[in-house]
Amino acid sequence: MTATTTLLPQGSLAPTQLPFMTEPPKCLTEDGSWCAEVWRLTGNEWLAASAGWLVAKPLKILLIFVVAFVIRLLVRRLIDRLTSGEGKTPALLRPLKERAPQALGALVSERRQQRAKTIGSVLKSLVTFIVYGLAFIMALGELGVNLGPVIASAGIVGVALGFGAQNLVKDFLSGIFMMLEDQYGVGDVVDVGEASGTIEAVGLRVTTLRDVNGTVWYVRNGEILRVGNSSQGFAVAVVDIPVGYGADVDAVIALLGQVMTDVAAEEPFSSDVIEPPEVLGVEKVTPESVTIRMTVKVRPGRQWAVQRALRARAMGAVEEAGIQPPMGRLFPPTAPA
DSSP: OHHHHHHSOTTOOOGGGSTTOOSOOGGGGSTTOSHHHHHHHHOOHHHHHTHIIIIIHHHHHHHHHHHHHHHHHHHHHHHHHHHOOTTSOOGGGTTSOOOOOGGGTTHHHHHHHHHHHHHHHHHHHHHHHHHHHHHHHHHHHHTTOOHHHHHHHHHHHHHHHHHHTHHHHHHHHHHHHHHHHTOOOTTOEEEOSSOEEEEEEEOSSEEEEEOTTSOEEEEEGGGOOOOEESSSSOEEEEEEEEEOTTSOHHHHHHHHHHHHHHHHHSTTGGGTBOSOOEEEEEEEEOSSOEEEEEEEEEOTTOHHHHHHHHHHHHHHHHHHTTOOOOTTOOSOOOOOO
């Protein structure tokens, strides 16, 4: 018993004072282990020998997940700060290319916020997956698990899930690249093949747009092979005016040029026109008519309003000038009373 007593820390109880004490475990010789402390408190050989599993490893695993939780919380708050613009361009979007047309007005802010929010959501998910994934692997390492087979099995499961959900993965990847490249956004008028209209919402999996008839279309991002965007950079208003085959083409071109100049100088179209209008000349000749084409470069999204104004003014001017109408017209214009 004397040898046993010398192994105990100074001030601890003698073995004879605790009737359930057994022979001291061999782990008492390990410096800095929990074994001696558990032995001193309980005097139980099994508890002392298992102190590493019962106390040390659970505490280490708990510490790993606490640190992972703190790191994840701090990174998510940083992402929230980068994606909140408060009326300005979010800091997360400043290094990225932006094609939002200023003609959208108040929709520009909504477009930026939605884009930043979606990219931030992706970053948060990646941070959660990476941080907790590493924490889980470190916890398995603390438990003495051989990580090689675990990682190999996880790889096989990941490949299987990738094949099974390849359409979903395709949609998400397409949505991520679309967001990063800012191919289109809220308020843009686009043609995505099967549907065309104004973008109302952009997500990682589905893009929502509304056509001119009011129908809402939900288009999967992975199914979009090409996008025609009418709201980036500038637009061109194109108007074709048909006249009779025997009309004086030079006189018609001069008349249409004057009409375009007048419309471009009037409000509200004067602020929409970027370059002086131009009459290109004869676009098409048929046995029934000769088509004269006019074009003018305008702000994106304003080409349709300018086209309607030009078409109405040009048709009225042609009628007033008495220019021969196309042969398809069955009745002559009604004379004013």
